Amino acid sequence: MGSLLEVAVENTRLIVLVDDSRTFSMYIGLLLKRMGFDVLPAESAEVGLKMVRVFRPDLVLIDRYLPGGDGSDLVAEIRRDGDLSGIPVVLVSASDESELAEAADQSAADGWLTKPITPYALHRVLSKTLSATDGRVRRRLRCSWNRKVKIEIGDQALLLPAVSLSEGGVYLRHRDPLPVGTEVRLILPLGEGDLPLSGRVIYQKDVFRDSLRIEPGMAILFEDVDEEILLRLRREVSEELAGDLIEEQGQEDILRLD
Template sequence: MTEQGNARQVPVVLLVDDQPANVRVVGQLLARAGFDVVPALNGEDGLALATDRAPDLVLLDMRMPGLGGFEVLQALQALPATREVPVIFLTADDERDSLTRAFAAGAVDYIVKPFVAEELLGRVRTHIELKQSRDALKRIANERQQMADTIAHDLRNYFTNVLFAADMLRDPDLPLDTRLRLVDSIRQSGDSGMLFLQAVLEHQGHEAQGVALARLDSRILLEDVAALLEPQARAKGIAIEVRAQEPVQVLAQQAGAVHVLQNLLSNAIKYSPPQGEVTLQAIVYGRGGRLSVMDRGPGVSKSDQAKLFQRYVRLSAQPTQGESSTGLGLALAKQRARTMGGDLWYDPREGGGSIFTLELPLA
């Protein structure tokens, strides 16, 4: 039955009817139409099955001994896990009062016995498709709200750094070297904030419109990203080395690849100890080009590895000099890698540190 967050390939229909012949006939009809049918011969069993794992739709006999259809429907609507599951009544009662009561109780439809097979299948398909559409819209709305919360959080960090440094600069007795460091901090926060906004806006534009893949030279790509973040590395005394064993031509979105690698390199610099080294490497592996960012930082703990690419999750490791969190985020970076036909993953580095690898199709 439906698992939260995962799309179902075979919709599950819970069929509750106290007549075994009805269950057999309707069940066979639905199974031949491609549905996964879960049968129950009484209301108690049907309710237990539905609350154990919510189905995509319930076909429910209105009148049954013991726990009747209305009582089952009421119980389903009282539980958060089954509240949104559409319920269609199967009934031999076509009295207007009963049908009015069914809709008032929360049923989405009713089918009068004896039924026409095509009508039953049509109504089942329609209500499952409507539920899937509602679920998809709800997921999109939740993701966008979470994205907005994350954007607000990260922007607040950048503005907080700027305001703090600006307030410190008000002190007329502040030494010159301290003033220069504060000015650099303001500039770095402003640059990071602008890059973050650019990444978010471009990502949203790419999602809405799609961007064609281009042939890119991996060495040039890595050198451009290294040059972009060289001031951040220099401030910590970190050297960036670019290695490419051979010309590695990949297919990717220019902006997308840059932002993924920028995120990985920014993280490597922030989590590396001062006076360290970060290595950028490009190799051919099978049909893909692998662009890796390798550092000698603390690595990623086993507990954090399980949630490393999850959205909106903060990891336990902290930057070595208290730098702000990265803007793009590993979850978004992995998503962008996959939209380009590639992937992104983490490996622990032998001798200590991290290796993050962006794999892209070879051109």
């Protein structure tokens, strides 16, 4: 599965979201907040440019079709401004993928996203565009996860509250965390049913550490994860992040889980 599950707490990053649809801005804004970002919405290119100049965000999401102009023009204007040109910009639209990719390339955008947007598609683009300028970006999408997880160590069994979940691992709250390197067996209570997994403790935080920003507990990296298990974990994370938002959308197809 590659690299270790990241558990460091980052400073909140800021995204300016330029889109004239208040519904889209509301749902994507909520999703981004759950992913750890602060969001400033703007309904026009003019307002969006002012926000970018004042707040110098970590990234700008721009709808391609805006009132009175093309979102690509706003991308180009940001690129022409020497003080703003280094800010990553992503172009968003319901256009055909090839057409949107061409528009993003011509306007020198750093990436593009087609609507409706999945949590993982959003995370992939944000990770790619922010990774060059921000080492705090997580490689794996994670969610807050309020579940009780059974873990087994030899003949001992514990039922521990989870804090967060990703496709790579889980963080469990425990005042007396297991040593790093401890091999464990887990049963994850996913929405689709229990999922047995093996794992290994890769990080621990006890109550006596100086920093109080991470709850006492331990991060467990999943091992021997095949494609079917990976898909189940991704569906669980997506459902936790956006399931309720999708149910509330009604007829406007903004987000999707698959």
